[in-house]
Amino acid sequence: MNQSIKPYWKNFIGGEWVDGAEGDRIAILNPATGQQLAEIARATPADVDRAVAAARKAFESRVLADMRPSQRAQLMFEVARQFETLADEIALAECLDNGKTLSGGKNEALAAARYFTYYGGAADKLEGRYIPLGSGYVDYTVPAPFGVSAQIVPWNFPLQIAARSVACAIATANTAVVKTPELSPLSCTYIAEACKRAGVPDGVVNILCGFGHDTGAALASHQDVDHIVFTGSVATGRAILGAAAERIIPCVMELGGKSAGVVYGDADLEQATASSAIGIFSHAGQVCSASSRLVVHRSVHDEVVERMAAKANGLTVGPGIDGADLGPVISELQLDKVEGFALGAVQEGGEAVAGGRRVADQSGYFMQPTIISGVQADMTIAREEVFGPVLAIQAFDEPEEAIALANGTDFGLCAGVYTNDLRLAHWTADRLVAGQVFVNEWFAGGVETPFGGTKRSGYGREKGQEALMNYVQTKNVGIRLDSGAGGRPGG
DSSP states (O other), X not given: OOOOOOSEEOEEXXXXXXXXXXXXXXXXXXXXXXXXXXXXXXXXXXXXXXXHHHHHHHHHTTTXXXXXXXXXXXXXXXXXXXXXXXXXXXXXXXXXXXXXXXXXXXXXXXXXXXXXXXXXXXXXXXXXOBOOOOTTEEEEEEEEEOSEEEEEOOSSSHHHHHHHHHHHHHHTTOEEEEXXXXXXXXXXXXXXXXXXXXXXXTTSEEEEEOOIIIIIHHXXXXXXXXXXXXXXXXXXXXXXXXXXXXXXXXXEEEOOOOEEEEEOTTSOHHHHHHHHHHHHHGGGGOOTTOEEEEXXXXXXHHHHHHHHHHHHHTXXXXXXXXXXXXXXXXXXXXXXXXXXXXXXXXXXXXXXXXXXXXXXXXXXXXXXXXXXXXXXXXXXXXXXXXXXSEEEEEEESSHHHHHHHHTOSSEESEEEEEOSOHXXXXXXXXXXXXXXXXXXXXXXXXXXXXBOOEETTEESOBSTGGGGGGSEEEEEEEEEOSTTSOOOOOO
């Protein structure tokens, strides 16, 4: 495979590839080397205005709404086929600007295709309902699109996260303006390429790359945006919600997590530790649903610590292009942050039984896979999201204590349970405060399963059929069939 990519990438507005209004560019770095990889056109608020106008024009033309839903489905199936055709190109972009392996990058392309086939299959199955009002009336509901959906995408899984939102938007006849992450925007441009090749009407999908403080803020506060989808930090989510509140528009918010897996004494420890290693070390821990804590019964605590340390120490660390087990974190700033969390945990009384520092003998932004034991509930490492390959291990004696520890953060995105006792598994899952609970396999589920948070992890759901309900609003139509029927006052 050719391991180079084009040096300059553009934004996509109204069906055309365009430079930024001010002619500026953003340098994209390869996190495995710290060197410049490419440049992308920098969108500014003027470009946001242009993209939102294109999306508004497409929405008001009813180009999607007037299609038979089965036609929208076929259009989305064709987008999926284009993703499959582009998979190798996407894999290289994901590898070089995001740090994934080539196989991981290709999986992102195939996941994007899967979102379009899944939601394409749902496009002709969104139904309203008949409401009986008695003789002389017909009343029904319609799932109606909001209009222009602003979608602000994070840097960890940009293509997959953008694809699931854009697919929902098209399936429900909304139009979209996507703000891609300035740290790793390249794979998201392939959404535009796939849509253009598939014949998606101009203006339905618009892709911009810009900085959060101007482009993202301008999109979130734009007067002609009807709906916002955001994945990212609590602080940024709070700012976006403030802008949305000014205009009273609906939002879908996914704001990260500090997810814990509860390991009971009867668990299959090989399964539990292997699954937990995948949960925390996938994509160098830069996963909002990462298994960033293990809450372990004291009877097996030491063995779990030993097993997890062995798994961490057995990983190869290096560039994704070389197929290493653990790739880089996204930036030098992120590396500083992750290492700071690990060093701070030791200062607070934890023990780094594996890792604990950045990799000193490699260029790029590499963090050692890290296991911190002896973690107490009041320690920073137990409460705050690290977003790196750092696992905190806590001990418990009674099930009620495990629940208290697992629920003892401001987040509530995911949680896990490891036990061979089915009754205990149900009891624990019922009491864990999380949008998704995994039993005996972290990341169990798929495109079909609803995903989203509780508490400060946000609200609304992505994935699964439930996600579509966040992209429509119920319109009620009441009809009086004959002139003799008496009118009824409205609410």
